[in-house]
Amino acid sequence: MSATPPDAPPAPGAEGPAPAAPVPTELPPPATPDPTAPEAVDAVAVARLYGEPLFALPQDLYIPPDALRVFLEAFQGPLDLLLYLIRKQNFNILDIPMADVTRQYLKYVEQIRKTNLELAAEYLLMAAMLIEIKSRMLLPPKPSEDGQEPEDPRAELVRRLLEYEQMKLAALRLDELPVMGRDLLRAQVAMEQSLVARLPEVSVDDLRGAWADILRRAKLHQHHRISREQLSVREYMGHLLRRLQGVRYLPFEELFDVSRGTAVVVVTFIAMLELTRERLLEVTQAEAYAPIFVRLAYTPA
Template identity: 75%
Template sequence: MSTADQDKLPPPVAVAGAADNLAGPAGAGGPADMVDGMAFARLYGEPLFKLPQDLYIPPDALEIFLEAFEGPLDLLLYLIRKQNFNVLDIPMSQVTRQYLSYIEQIRKTNLELAAEYLLMAAMLIEIKSRMLLPVKKADSDEDAEDPRAELVRRLLEYEQMKLAAQRLDTVPQLGRDFLRSQVYIEQSLAPRFPEVETIDLQAAWADVLKRAKLNQHHKISREELSVREHMSQILRRLQHARFMEFSELFEDAIRSGKGVPVVVVNFIAMLELSRESLVEITQAEPFAPIYVRLAYSPS
């Protein structure tokens, strides 16, 4: 069929599936009277009951590729394994002939043949030529290296990588073999305050002690300090406040200038109250200010 004839061909037909007994001439009522499902195909939305006589289908439209190779080494390994050749003793003449035959088939349909395929073809021809030449012994009386050694090494390495890739592909993958489960848990409305760690209490105490040293008076006197008395003072102060910051318990002792001894006794009194579960030491979140309050006692 000439180019001029091809330009006159009708537009492509979308085949909807048919059988020989379904495609036949229209009845007296015409194609419009027939059931739409009996049409062989549809052309621009209209039912088609028989293929046009001048319909041209190019040969490439029915071409089927049974094997797909990822590179020249993949093709070469396929030819060797398919014929059960020993990869350490490759019959170069036969393998090269089959490889060139495959390359020639690709070249007929695909002019943009990858250069790596042609490079491998040249390498096979070179190895085949070197094997036809007589072997020359080296001066050290050692056997000459096999021309196929480099090719065998590359084939073995490629086969190892290919098998490793196949094993990795069998490993379950997220999104392909399974999906990540998501569970929504309703959080409790009651706030949970973190527990006061020992290091937080030490840091707060060190800050109070530092401030007490800055406000002390150099007055030598002897005073008897009672831990129980300071415990009572702390309990009285906490009765009028729901929460009291840790450092506020020592403000009176610091302002009075009584020095570090009073502050130390006051701190011991607070620890004793905490040990006897009369007060609670808490904080809203990590690294937040530390508060002291009376211990909760159910009525």
């Protein structure tokens, strides 16, 4: 016996309401879960739509225009924006056309003021400064007391722009230098620890102590050698006579060569005493504690 579906129209010639559908004796199988649906616990939202997490991109790739906004922070501050407007239009930075630059600057500030009021506050301060400079340029300059020409109202702004440009270029040059992790990668080699001979680590203090011990042992093995020098008194007597020839007198201390050592000085002194005993030299002194002079006791032919 077949049952008529509840939504089917009544058969022709049939009267009265359609018979009721039979009650199923078994429950329908559960719906197969969608494999693309993410789990609510471990899944990470790829975006947020009106504050709600979005775990997968929509199939039609449609996002309402007012639900997604992208901001590109192309400028790092008011000075960066001003410098961009000046350099892009090839304006002379020493002769800035304040009307054009101020108009373009205010147009940009109006755009960011609609989205980020805190970010626009700093730009509004610079806008007020630009308007003030423009108004000062429209007014006749005040004569200075010392008779010099009044300062250009744009001078302070130009100075700040030039300093900022120098710092920006320096930062770009520093950024071009190779950086570990960005431009260079540190080479790493895996080595089996069991195959590598582990040598003891030596510190600077260990080397210093070993060197001091070597020096101490070297001092214990030093030898003092005594050499005998043959010095002749007769030879130095002749040396003194040759030195005093042609000289009226010499100071006593100039006869001794102290650089050759004590032995030579002693032999020279003995040679002088021997020549004095033989009356070949005269040792004279004008008065007590006066300098002592030595001269020949005879006049050579």
